[in-house]
Amino acid sequence: MLIERDVIQRVEQSLSHQAAVALLGPRQVGKTTLAMHVGNRRDALYVDLEDERDRARLRNPHLLLEANRHRLVILDEIHRAPEIFPALRGIIDKGRREGFRTGRFLILGSASLDLLRQSGETLAGRIAYIDMTPFTAPEIAQDRTGEDRLWLRGGFPDSFLANSDASSYEWRRNFIRTYLEREISLFGYRIPSETLERLWTMLAHRHGGILNASDLTRSLSISTHSVGRYVDLLADLLLVRRLPPYHVNVGKRLVKSPKVYVRDSGLVHALLEIGTIEQLAGNPILGMSWEGFVIENLIAVLP
Missing domain, CATH: 1.10.10 (Arc Repressor Mutant, subunit A)
Known part of the structure; x- marks a missing residue:
């Protein structure tokens, strides 16, 4: 049984207006599935920060993210690497000067605490927040x-x-x-x-x-x-x-x-x-x- 999630339209709209979109919801609510669906419509790079190999790729975030500046980058479970937010800010600001103003990053988080605190300090004006709930009526x-x-x-x-x-x-x-x-x-x-x-x-x-x-x-x-x-x-x-x-x-x-x-x-x-x-x-x-x-x-x- 395939259930179309209403939130997908909000994600697409926000990506068309903002450089970064944070999709927040508890574990197992379907964030990754939705993000992959969005990514399949675009030339997206998926990075799972719970995977040690993917975290290793982000030890130099500028190198990986700049190399993929033409693509949507999906960062899953961002709480595992909150230290990359300062790098995101610099990359977003540089991209704006080069004409890459929207649809750069889709950030997935299973909690509000670390994510909101970190991104609130460094990505103000550059990110949209969307809550993803379990299925609704x-x-x-x-x-x-x-x-x-x-x-x-x-x-x-x-x-x-x-x-x-x-x-x-x-x-x-x-x-x-x-x-x-x-x-x-x-x-x-x-x-x-x-x-x-x-x-x-x-x-x-x-x-x-x-x-x-x-x-x-x-x-x-x-x-x-x-x-x-x-x-x-x-x-x-x-x-x-x-x-x-x-x-x-x-x-x-x-x-x-x-x-x-x-x-x-x-x-x-x-x-x-x-x-x-x-x-x-x-x-x-x-x-x-x-x-x-x-x-x-x-x-x-x-x-």
């Missing part, structure tokens, strides 16, 4: 049974397209385990996976509720500072959303605590060990799960 609208399946399984392609609910559930449980045990350490964090899994699970139980750091502190036996840092990390990894309160008084907005949602409904259900629509229907999380599902779909289609 409009994207699977032609599938008559797709909405309930999307809600239950979430929108990660391998989960949504699995042959059965059981296979989908197993994929999501493995995704959670891999993220906690391997992926987070790749970003330079040393946090016990058991602690982070307990926090993530507690956030799923409190899905759509006001963030109560004191309550989480007592339950996890860690400091309030650590709770805040770990929630920040899950948000920066694009796995959790903090929804700030709306109030006419801006000052009150700043002091009130946000609501917290696990961004993908399928991950909510996997964290709570909900594997079927029947189990979901009988679970107290039903209403808040639907609320979070609707919120994520609305945000995904905002211009």
Whole structure:
């Protein structure tokens, strides 16, 4: 089953106006597949920064990138080599003077934290940011049974397209385990996976509720500072959303605590060990799960 991603049009449009485009989304959301699709329409060079051989090619980034200045260069998992951003700035500025003003780099990142911090310092005015979410309801609208399946399984392609609910559930449980045990350490964090899994699970139980750091502190036996840092990390990894309160008084907005949602409904259900629509229907999380599902779909289609 081939599902056309709406975000591809935004990527193409941004490449026609900007020298660099950063496509941000969690692991396994389909960034590489989409980038290769874009690259196949152009004369693109793909560089996987998780591959040691490709990282070695970028030890002298000017040499490789200047040699391919006529091509779109796709840099995948950019967080593995944030030190190349200063080189990108120089190459982009030189290219502008030589007439190569747009469509130079498509940068893929699995988190916002390092990427935004690095590129915000060095590529201001030279880069467009695009969020890539899991599948959304409009994207699977032609599938008559797709909405309930999307809600239950979430929108990660391998989960949504699995042959059965059981296979989908197993994929999501493995995704959670891999993220906690391997992926987070790749970003330079040393946090016990058991602690982070307990926090993530507690956030799923409190899905759509006001963030109560004191309550989480007592339950996890860690400091309030650590709770805040770990929630920040899950948000920066694009796995959790903090929804700030709306109030006419801006000052009150700043002091009130946000609501917290696990961004993908399928991950909510996997964290709570909900594997079927029947189990979901009988679970107290039903209403808040639907609320979070609707919120994520609305945000995904905002211009």
